[in-house]
Amino acid sequence: MSYLFPTYSRWEVEPEHAEGSIIIDKHGKRYLDFTSGIGVCNLGHRPVSVQEAITSQLSRYWHVSNLFIQEEQENAARRLAESAEMDCVFFANSGAEANEAAIKLARKATGKKKIITFENSFHGRTFAAMSATGQDKIKTGYGQMLETFIYLPFNNIEAIKKELDDETAAVMLEIVQGEGGIYIGEHAFLNEVNKLCKEKGALLIIDEIQTGIGRTGKPFAFQHFQLTPDIVTSAKGLGSGLPIGAVIGKKELAHFFGPGSHGSTFGGNPLAIAAATATMETIFQTEFLEEVRKKSSYLFELICMELKKIPDIMDIRQLGMMIGIETSIELPILLKELRNHGLLALPAGMNVLRLLPPLTVTIDEIDEAIDIVQSVIKKFSQAAV
Numbered sequence: 121m122s123y124l125f126p127t128y129s130r131w132e133v134e135p136e137h138a139e140g141s142i143i144i145d146k147h148g149k150r151y152l153d154f155t156s157g158i159g160v161c162n163l164g165h166r167p168v169s170v171q172e173a174i175t176s177q178l179s180r181y182w183h184v185s186n187l188f189i190q191e192e193q194e195n196a197a198r199r200l201a202e203s204a205e206m207d208c209v210f211f212a213n214s215g216a217e218a219n220e221a222a223i224k225l226a227r228k229a230t231g232k233k234k235i236i237t238f239e240n241s242f243h244g245r246t247f248a249a250m251s252a253t254g255q256d257k258i259k260t261g262y263g264q265m266l267e268t269f270i271y272l273p274f275n276n277i278e279a280i281k282k283e284l285d286d287e288t289a290a291v292m293l294e295i296v297q298g299e300g301g302i303y304i305g306e307h308a309f310l311n312e313v314n315k316l317c318k319e320k321g322a323l324l325i326i327d328e329i330q331t332g333i334g335r336t337g338k339p340f341a342f343q344h345f346q347l348t349p350d351i352v353t354s355a356k357g358l359g360s361g362l363p364i365g366a367v368i369g370k371k372e373l374a375h376f377f378g379p380g381s382h383g384s385t386f387g388g389n390p391l392a393i394a395a396a397t398a399t400m401e402t403i404f405q406t407e408f409l410e411e412v413r414k415k416s417s418y419l420f421e422l423i424c425m426e427l428k429k430i431p432d433i434m435d436i437r438q439l440g441m442m443i444g445i446e447t448s449i450e451l452p453i454l455l456k457e458l459r460n461h462g463l464l465a466l467p468a469g470m471n472v473l474r475l476l477p478p479l480t481v482t483i484d485e486i487d488e489a490i491d492i493v494q495s496v497i498k499k500f501s502q503a504a505v
């Protein structure tokens with residue numbers, strides 16, 4: 121019997137060692153990791169620059185508390201704010217905590233209660249982040265949710281026009297709904313939301329927890345569009361695997377988060393900050409992101425070429441290194457068979473195979489992974505005929 125609460129259905133794989141895009145298990149079996157620790161290890165496993173930054177900080181101090189000035193925390197906040205073209209940062213420890221803080225900030229800054237989120241969205245597991253989430257399966261059994269949230273269909277301009285009014289504190293959305301099934305926000309819809317928020321005085325909160333830190337080929341996914349968010353939340357890839365989350369906001373919001381108004385004992389921990397600083401240093405380089413966009417296009421074209429004609433494939437969606445393959449093959453069985461063939465991949469929504477390779481993945485690794493995907497899917501498709 122396990123002493124862990126069974127909140128996760130765990131795979132049969134027990135890692136022994138990991139480097140780059142590869143995980144080796146206790147039995148010496150090699151896996152190509154196209155999960156990146158669920159969108160976290162954007163630089164692959166154990167990138168040297170991050171390892172060195174953490175080690176160097178370890179030899180100085182690793183916790184003092186936020187009562188102290190810490191130059192590294194200031195620098196990390198500046199780097200993060202600049203990359204999002206914003207002004208202020210609050211450091212938390214996870215995505216849900218970052219969203220929780222963003223929700224509090226929006227309610228305090230506007231003095232209003234109503235926050236619009238979207239069906240199929242995912243914003244985390246704390247009570248407010250869970251309430252914000254537009255998926256019933258996440259909320260089952262927990263009783264009444266916070267009444268703050270109204271859920272609208274994603275990419276539906278008419279619905280947002282009808283609902284976004286003077287009473288609205290904020291609209292909160294993902295540019296690509298990751299957990300929900302890799303549904304990508306449409307240009308016209310996102311622009312309309314942006315415009316309506318300005319007209320009605322509502323804040324635009326963009327949840328970049330899965331899409332940010334280079335995952336889509338830009339520092340943040342909203343930068344593919346002409347959007348001007350008031351608050352952006354980040355986590356996952358920010359610390360390359362060390363726990364860190366962040367709320368990034370406009371300077372007009374700063375005074376609503378004055379001393380004592382919000383906090384976190386561990387938020388902005390020196391080791392997590394060292395990891396985040398080293399991560400941003402690499403990922404926010406123009407050439408690095410260009411390379412990510414090139415490899416993403418290669419990956420998408422290859423997947424389309426290999427899979428589009430298979431009847432069990434209904435749709436293929438992609439923004440950068442976020443890929444969703446909608447399929448009629450039962451997901452747990454498909455994922456297990458991919459693992460048997462040495463490829464780790466994720467589910468999303470009800471019927472979407474999700475690939476989140478490290479941004480450092482090589483062309484050879486992409487070829488190897490897609491070869492496995494197409495041969496396994498073809499095998500299932502033929503068996504069904």
Ligand SMILES: Cc1ncc(COP(=O)(O)O)c(C=O)c1O
Binds near residue numbers: 294
């Ligand atoms: C878009 C989005 N928001 C929030 C979260 C929650 O982040 P965390 O698990 O770090 O609390 C996730 C996690 O998958 C996410 O994808």
